[in-house]
Amino acid sequence: xxxxxxxxxxxxxxxxxxxxxxxxxxxxxxxxxxxxxxxxxxxxxxxxxxxxxxxxxxxxxxxxxxxxxxxxxxxxxxxxxxxxxxxxxxxxxxxxxxxxxxxxxxxxxxxxxxxxxxxxxxxxxxxxxxxxxxxxxxxxxxxxxxxxxxxxxxxxxxxxxxxxxxxxxxxxxxxxxxxxxxxxxxxxxxxxxxxxxxxxxxxxxxxxxxxxxxxxxxxxxxxxxxxxxxxxxxxxxxxxxxxxxxxxxxxxxxxxxxxxxxxxxxxxxxxxxxxxxxxxxxxxxxxxxxxxxxxxxxxxxxxxxxxxxxxxxxxxxxxxxxxxxxxxxxxxxxxxxxxxxxxxxxxxxxxxxxxxxxxxxxxxxxxxxxxxxxxxxxxxxxxxxxxxxxxxxxxxxxxxxxxxxxxxxxxxxxxxxxxxxxxxxxxxxxxxxxxxxxxxxxxxxxxxxxxxxxxxxxxxxxxxxxxxxxxxxxxxxxxx
Ligand code: NAD
Numbered sequence: 106x107x108x109x110x111x112x113x114x115x116x117x118x119x120x121x122x123x124x125x126x127x128x129x130x131x132x133x134x135x136x137x138x139x140x141x142x143x144x145x146x147x148x149x150x151x152x153x154x155x156x157x158x159x160x161x162x163x164x165x166x167x168x169x170x171x172x173x174x175x176x177x178x179x180x181x182x183x184x185x186x187x188x189x190x191x192x193x194x195x196x197x198x199x200x201x202x203x204x205x206x207x208x209x210x211x212x213x214x215x216x217x218x219x220x221x222x223x224x225x226x227x228x229x230x231x232x233x234x235x236x237x238x239x240x241x242x243x244x245x246x247x248x249x250x251x252x253x254x255x256x257x258x259x260x261x262x263x264x265x266x267x268x269x270x271x272x273x274x275x276x277x278x279x280x281x282x283x284x285x286x287x288x289x290x291x292x293x294x295x296x297x298x299x300x301x302x303x304x305x306x307x308x309x310x311x312x313x314x315x316x317x318x319x320x321x322x323x324x325x326x327x328x329x330x331x332x333x334x335x336x337x338x339x340x341x342x343x344x345x346x347x348x349x350x351x352x353x354x355x356x357x358x359x360x361x362x363x364x365x366x367x368x369x370x371x372x373x374x375x376x377x378x379x380x381x382x383x384x385x386x387x388x389x390x391x392x393x394x395x396x397x398x399x400x401x402x403x404x405x406x407x408x409x410x411x412x413x414x415x416x417x418x419x420x421x422x423x424x425x426x427x428x429x430x431x432x433x434x435x436x437x438x439x440x441x442x443x444x445x446x447x448x449x450x451x452x453x454x455x456x457x458x459x460x461x462x463x464x465x466x467x468x469x470x471x472x473x474x475x476x477x478x479x480x481x482x483x484x485x486x487x488x489x490x491x492x493x494x495x496x497x498x499x500x501x502x503x504x505x506x507x508x509x510x511x512x513x514x515x516x517x518x519x520x521x522x523x524x525x526x527x528x529x530x531x532x533x534x535x536x537x538x539x540x541x542x543x544x545x546x547x548x549x550x551x552x553x554x555x556x557x558x559x560x561x562x563x564x565x566x567x568x569x570x571x572x573x574x575x576x577x578x579x580x581x582x583x584x585x
Pocket of ligand 1: 172256257258284333339357359390391515554559560
């Protein structure tokens with residue numbers, strides 16, 4: 106599979122070169138260079154924002170049904186091109202090809218759902234309270250040109266969430282994917298353009314992330330920023346938006362707890378937890394991290410979970426036998442080493458893994474740490490990698506308190522066969538998504554978003570679309 110020649114899309118044109126120079130993109134499975142990414146300087150950034158304003162004035166005027174048809178055709182093109190896009194995704198991001206393929210087809214489903222919902226962005230008529238008013242209505246209109254920022258861990262799904270919703274709602278976009286994984290986003294942008302999106306309404310830039318963000322958010326044309334990324338960058342972009350009272354959606358980091366109750370179906374809980382923990386090498390915002398296991402199951406859980414983790418086959422994502430690919434870059438491998446050293450240094454037990462794998466590429470062993478003290482790094486900071494921590498609990502109250510103890514609140518999970526316990530966990534866990542006996546909390550028709558420092562706003566579901574709209578009240582009076 107050829108890695109495509111990289112280009113930015115600015116003001117209706119593909120640009121293989123840009124004023125900010127270029128940087129290499131690497132294959133994380135073997136560290137080989139894949140291509141050279143042009144970087145936008147101030148010229149291209151300002152040109153992209155200005156084009157987004159012009160494109161918005163055209164795109165917003167298309168009838169909702171026409172926009173829906175175009176956006177849905179982009180989803181159709183993604184399905185047709187799924188094999189090719191998935192290969193590129195695996196080359197630059199590292200995940201197993203089967204995961205990449207599922208990501209691309211799920212991206213198409215998300216885009217479809219948002220496009221369909223855009224047909225139903227209803228307003229309402231409100232009866233007037235006094236004479237002299239003929240009617241009062243409340244309508245929703247597109248918020249305007251949006252600056253969108255996405256990370257490298259889901260290079261198809263995260264751009265698809267933002268582009269599908271923004272374009273369906275009638276907004277234009279300047280998207281900045283992660284510089285590590287630009288080609289997947291480029292192929293998604295190409296699908297939208299091939300489907301008939303107004304070229305100036307869809308711009309893609311890469312560059313120095315801080316400069317791109319500050320330039321775009323300060324630009325008068327941009328009305329909203331939407332970031333998927335870390336809590337630290339979310340706070341920074343939130344500040345930049347607040348200074349100009351611009352709309353902001355932040356889908357930020359997580360540190361998901363899993364409560365395994367005494368009545369859990371143990372083989373099922375183990376199997377699904379292993380699959381969820383090591384999917385995408387743990388580089389998933391809702392990846393389970395903290396396993397609180399009822400003491401009656403704890404010894405068995407710790408042994409079998411670490412056996413399962415050790416048995417995973419590591420390798421390049423394009424090898425069909427691979428179950429877990431590499432991390433995205435060397436910095437993440439070093440970060441994993443710090444998490445392990447810190448926990449072990451504070452008295453935790455390393456049940457398996459804990460080391461980089463000595464081969465080309467950024468591989469780190471699936472790792473399980475038992476009884477890490479609450480002040481250790483891994484208990485406080487999102488590891489965003491293949492590390493799980495396990496510890497026992499006796500009373501459910503205590504497990505819930507520990508689950509809620511961090512400033513994160515994205516995904517949270519539990520295993521129980523008791524309906525009342527399931528209901529209680531659903532009510533009491535502080536998180537945007539709670540999965541009981543199920544890790545699949547990211548579905549096109551359901552809102553996905555974080556509580557506390559894990560974010561502001563949601564993506565997907567009807568809620569995801571509404572975040573790309575403004576509310577307008579219109580009163581029409583009768584001249585006396
Ligand atoms: P990151 O915050 O470093 O990067 C995210 C985006 O912000 C990228 O486009 C990046 O280039 C840009 N960026 C980086 N530094 C910047 C700066 N100083 N100013 C402006 N923009 C900047 O995150 P990452 O390490 O690429 O991705 C991992 C994070 O994303 C994790 O915390 C993960 O939990 C989170 N995430 C959240 C969700 C969700 O839906 N809540 C989904 C996936 C990933």
